[in-house]
Amino acid sequence: MHTTGTAMTRRRIFAVLSASLLATGLAACGNSDTGDKGGTGSGKIVLGFSQVGAESGWRTANTNSIKEAAAAAGFELKFDDAQQKQENQIKAIRNFIQQKVDVIAFSPVVESGWDTVLKEAKDAKIPVILTDRSVDSADKTLYKTFIGSDFVKEGKLSGEWLVEKTKSATGPVNIVELQGTTGSAPANDRKKGFAAAIAANPNLKVIASQTGDFTRAGGKAVMEQFLKANPKIDVLFAHNDDMGLGALEAITAAGKVPGKDITIITIDAVKDGMQALADGKFNFIAECSPLLGPQLMDLVKKVKAGETIPTRIETQEGTFTQEQAKAALPTRKY
Amino acid sequence: MNTLTSRLSQASKHQLFWPVVVLVGLLAVNALYRPSFLGVEMKDGHLYGSLIDIVRLSAPLILVAVGMTLVIATGGIDLSVGSVASISGAIACLHISQQPDQNALSVVLVALALGIGLSLVAGTWNGMLVAGIGIQPIIATLILMVAGRGLAQLITSGQIITINSSPYRTIGVGYWLTLPVSIFIAIAVVALVSVVTRRTALGVIIEAVGGNAEASRLAGIRSRRIILLVYVICGVCAGLAGFMLTADVSSANGNAVGLWVELDAILAVVIGGTALSGGRFSLSGTVLGALIIQTLTTTVYAMNITPQTSLLFKALVVIAVCLIQAPAFRAKFTRRRPAAPLPPPQATASGQDQKVEVPA
Numbered sequence: 001m002h003t004t005g006t007a008m009t010r011r012r013i014f015a016v017l018s019a020s021l022l023a024t025g026l027a028a029c030g031n032s033d034t035g036d037k038g039g040t041g042s043g044k045i046v047l048g049f050s051q052v053g054a055e056s057g058w059r060t061a062n063t064n065s066i067k068e069a070a071a072a073a074g075f076e077l078k079f080d081d082a083q084q085k086q087e088n089q090i091k092a093i094r095n096f097i098q099q100k101v102d103v104i105a106f107s108p109v110v111e112s113g114w115d116t117v118l119k120e121a122k123d124a125k126i127p128v129i130l131t132d133r134s135v136d137s138a139d140k141t142l143y144k145t146f147i148g149s150d151f152v153k154e155g156k157l158s159g160e161w162l163v164e165k166t167k168s169a170t171g172p173v174n175i176v177e178l179q180g181t182t183g184s185a186p187a188n189d190r191k192k193g194f195a196a197a198i199a200a201n202p203n204l205k206v207i208a209s210q211t212g213d214f215t216r217a218g219g220k221a222v223m224e225q226f227l228k229a230n231p232k233i234d235v236l237f238a239h240n241d242d243m244g245l246g247a248l249e250a251i252t253a254a255g256k257v258p259g260k261d262i263t264i265i266t267i268d269a270v271k272d273g274m275q276a277l278a279d280g281k282f283n284f285i286a287e288c289s290p291l292l293g294p295q296l297m298d299l300v301k302k303v304k305a306g307e308t309i310p311t312r313i314e315t316q317e318g319t320f321t322q323e324q325a326k327a328a329l330p331t332r333k334y
Numbered sequence: 335m336n337t338l339t340s341r342l343s344q345a346s347k348h349q350l351f352w353p354v355v356v357l358v359g360l361l362a363v364n365a366l367y368r369p370s371f372l373g374v375e376m377k378d379g380h381l382y383g384s385l386i387d388i389v390r391l392s393a394p395l396i397l398v399a400v401g402m403t404l405v406i407a408t409g410g411i412d413l414s415v416g417s418v419a420s421i422s423g424a425i426a427c428l429h430i431s432q433q434p435d436q437n438a439l440s441v442v443l444v445a446l447a448l449g450i451g452l453s454l455v456a457g458t459w460n461g462m463l464v465a466g467i468g469i470q471p472i473i474a475t476l477i478l479m480v481a482g483r484g485l486a487q488l489i490t491s492g493q494i495i496t497i498n499s500s501p502y503r504t505i506g507v508g509y510w511l512t513l514p515v516s517i518f519i520a521i522a523v524v525a526l527v528s529v530v531t532r533r534t535a536l537g538v539i540i541e542a543v544g545g546n547a548e549a550s551r552l553a554g555i556r557s558r559r560i561i562l563l564v565y566v567i568c569g570v571c572a573g574l575a576g577f578m579l580t581a582d583v584s585s586a587n588g589n590a591v592g593l594w595v596e597l598d599a600i601l602a603v604v605i606g607g608t609a610l611s612g613g614r615f616s617l618s619g620t621v622l623g624a625l626i627i628q629t630l631t632t633t634v635y636a637m638n639i640t641p642q643t644s645l646l647f648k649a650l651v652v653i654a655v656c657l658i659q660a661p662a663f664r665a666k667f668t669r670r671r672p673a674a675p676l677p678p679p680q681a682t683a684s685g686q687d688q689k690v691e692v693p694a
Contacts, residue, residue: 053589054492063492081492083483084589182641210634211641215590216494216583224387225635229368242494246583249507255377272496 044076047300048096050106052133053084057242057270061334062107062132062290069293075300086110090117097124103300105129111136111185118142127303131296133185140311144303147292147313151189154286157319158190158237158265159197161284162204165263169203173234176226177209178219178247180239186288187211190239190267207233212243219243223250238266241273241285248281259283259322269320271334277325285325289317290334349607353622356605356655360629361385367637380509384636390507391582392628393516394419394575396621398595399602400524401571403620404531404564406603409544409612410464410471412565415572415599417482418456419592422449422573423580424489427497436499445502449573456482457569461562479596486588496585506581516578523571528617537615540564544612598627605655626655 047070054060063079070077078101080092086109096104097120104126108114114135121128122142130146137143166173175198180187191209198204208226212218219238226233227250236251238244244266251258258264258281266273269287276282292315302309320328364371364384374383398415405412426445433441456478463474508515531537542550543557551557575595580586604610605626606619630651634644657663 054487054490057494060493081487083487179641208638209640210638211644213590215587216585217579217590220583221387221391221631222635225384225632228370228384228387229636229638249583253377253382253507272494 044074045103045300045304046076046078046099046101047297048078048080048093048099048101048104050080050082050089050092050096050104052082052089052107052109054081057272057334058240058268058288058290061270062292064334065291065293066105066131066296067293069297072294073297073301075297082109084109086113090114093117093121097121097126100124101126102304103127103129105131105296105300107132108135109133115139115142129296129299129303131292132290145299145309145311145313147295147299147315149288149315149317151186151288152193152196154267154288155190155193155195156197157193157286158267158284159194161286161319162235162237162263162265163198163200165283166201166204171203173201173204174230174232175204175206175235175237176223176230176233177206178212178222178236178238178243179209180211180214180243182211184214187214187239194237204235206237212238212246214240214242216242216246219246220250221246223247224253227251227254227256233262235263235265238264241266241268241270241276244282245272245276248276269332271332274320274325274329274332277320277322278329280322282325283322285320287317287319289315291315349616350619350622352658353605353607353619353626353655356651356658357622357626357629360626360633360651364629364633364636371636376512380512384632386514388625388628388632389517390514391632392624393514393520394578394592395595395598395602395624395628396520397523397571397575397578398592399599399606399620399624400527400617401564401568402596402599403603403606403608403615403617404527404540405471405568406600406608406610407540407544407612407615408561408564409547410561410564411475411600411610412460412568412572413472413475413596414456414460414478414482415568415575416592416595417479417486418453418569418572419576419579419595420486420586420588421456421482421489421576422453423576423591424486424495424586424588425449425452426502426577427495427580427586428489430497430499430502431495436497437501439501442499442501446577449577450570453569453573453576454566455569456573457566458562460569461565464565465558465561483588486591490586490588492588494585494587498584502577502581503584504581506578506583519574519578523574524617524621527567531617536560541613541615544615599624601652602627605652605659607659 049066051063052059054063067077067079078096078099082089082092089106089109093104093106094117104121108130111134115137118128118137119142128143130143130148132148134146134148177191179191207230210222212222219242223246236244236247238247244264248258251262256262264282265284266282267286267288269285273282273285277285295313295315299309299313361372371384374381374385376382398419402412402415426449429445429448430436430441435441460475460478463469463477464471504515505519506516510518531540539555539560542553542555543560547557576592579591602623603620605623606616608615608619630648634647639647
């Protein structure tokens with residue numbers, strides 16, 4: 001049994017050092033701390049995480065990043081898959097509260113309806129971190145921080161690239177848009193950001209916009225009809241890679257060459273999407289990085305240590321052209 | 335005798351008359367909006383056009399709905415078809431993705447066998463719960479609807495499995511005699527089911543079980559066995575649909591494949607004129623119902639109805655179809671136009687006709 005002093009020093013070191021360095025050393029440290037930690041048995045930091053589901057390759061990469069980063073940081077991760085249902089997620093969070101985990105993190109399925117369960121977590125003095133998607137609660141003290149991508153920015157970057165690419169175009173440029181799930185934050189925000197950016201050039205016009213539910217089958221079925229209804233489509237803007245990949249099949253079946261006859265812009269940069277970009281079938285991808293695991297684990301440590309953290313943290317991400325995709329592909333994790 | 339057969343043919347014509355009117359109406363609206371909607375051209379040696387898309391995309395729904403028709407005819411319901419489709423597509427894609435040569439025909443055949451095998455197990459499970467243990471069908475199949483999604487996720491490890499197998503792809507997007515392969519598969523299954531149910535006593539037995547399971551048991555029909563059988567058939571149909579759905583995009587997404595297809599299938603059955611209470615069923619009505627639903631979906635895309643209003647649009651069309659189909663509703667309008675109440679026809683009217691005409 002260590003004295004409290006050593007334990008505290010240890011904990012301070014533990015907060016400062018990066019996750020990867022501690023991968024092995026932490027377990028021993030945690031075990032020896034069992035006495036004064038309380039509540040968690042093994043002494044490790046226990047993180048309860050409730051994931052939306054596994055609706056796309058992006059989400060899977062997100063899940064893997066969180067699992068790997070938690071393992072690397074030596075946390076005990078209680079992972080729950082909500083399968084796209086808010087009630088499952090609320091149940092999972094209540095379970096986490098009952099199990100007295102140290103920190104709760106979750107990606108909200110929808111934006112509203114979280115006040116009650118977040119209040120329960122707050123009353124139990126368990127800090128909550130939102131990842132990837134936000135909630136619309138008026139009381140911002142219900143959660144510590146929101147780490148995730150800026151969807152408006154992703155749409156804006158896509159639009160700005162298109163404006164730059166088509167600045168020499170004299171005639172109208174016809175754009176079709178494949179929206180994400182109707183009403184979801186990424187669909188709303190990416191649409192908004194893209195529309196704002198292309199307003200800079202009056203030649204750029206969105207002639208058709210329809211939801212493909214973020215799935216390949218949806219993107220394909222919608223694109224098939226777009227191609228038949230609109231003889232001249234110059235640009236496709238898809239709110240995620242998967243819909244773009246589905247649309248590729250429809251474009252090929254229509255006898256057009258994706259990436260040449262129709263310029264394709266997508267968001268996310270998952271492996272299959274990056275491959276399509278490197279193969280010249282896509283033209284531009286704005287990254288929406290799912291690899292927020294390490295950043296999240298950092299925040300968990302800081303929150304647990306009682307440090308103050310900003311209420312909004314953006315994930316680190318960039319954009320890719322075809323050449324950049326070719327260069328980046330071999331080292332991509334997802 | 336002669337009047338009886340003519341009445342029968344009239345009645346069957348009558349039953350499909352309104353679904354056909356709705357389908358033609360939907361296509362006409364599309365054609366008015368954009369005349370080229372009905373146009374079909376040759377491209378890469380096969381037909382190409384919105385109509386072909388509708389036919390291709392409705393194939394999996396037809397399969398699921400045909401199985402559902404038999405289940406509903408026995409007075410049951412199968413909510414698990416979407417999950418079963420997902421499981422079967424997932425196991426097939428998983429097997430293919432693990433092989434070195436994904437284009438080998440033997441690989442694809444094994445994959446299909448695995449998928450069908452799991453669908454058989456799923457259908458038998460549902461049938462055992464309903465017929466063997468006597469759980470209400472909506473609850474019994476709800477179990478697999480929820481658990482099956484999880485199982486599909488387990489098979490795919492929560493990933494989207496992307497495959498590159500041209501024989502498997504053929505099931506979803508291939509063409510034969512210039513038409514989509516998937517529709518031939520659907521037609522073959524429909525033909526098989528209708529021969530088995532209509533050329534043998536099976537169809538009548540199913541209807542008898544749906545009309546009154548206890549009475550049919552007393553009449554010597556093993557109703558439990560019949561109920562088990564229809565759930566197995568329904569499971570296999572769903573499994574076949576799972577192949578088409580995954581082959582369409584050459585990938586298996588445990589979460590999205592066949593999501594909500596059970597609702598579309600039930601709707602197709604009802605639009606086709608089969609009552610949810612069981613008894614008489616109409617396979618051709620179901621096929622029409624499935625075509626109507628797929629046309630509706632394609633219409634939303636083709637006319638670019640905004641996503642926010644498309645669900646409302648679909649709901650309005652479905653309500654209209656159901657109302658038009660209901661004899662009681664139609665009677666309200668037809669009653670006023672002929673001034674005098676029509677005298678009953680010379681042949682003794684069936685019970686349903688009397689119900690409609692007596693109050694007039």
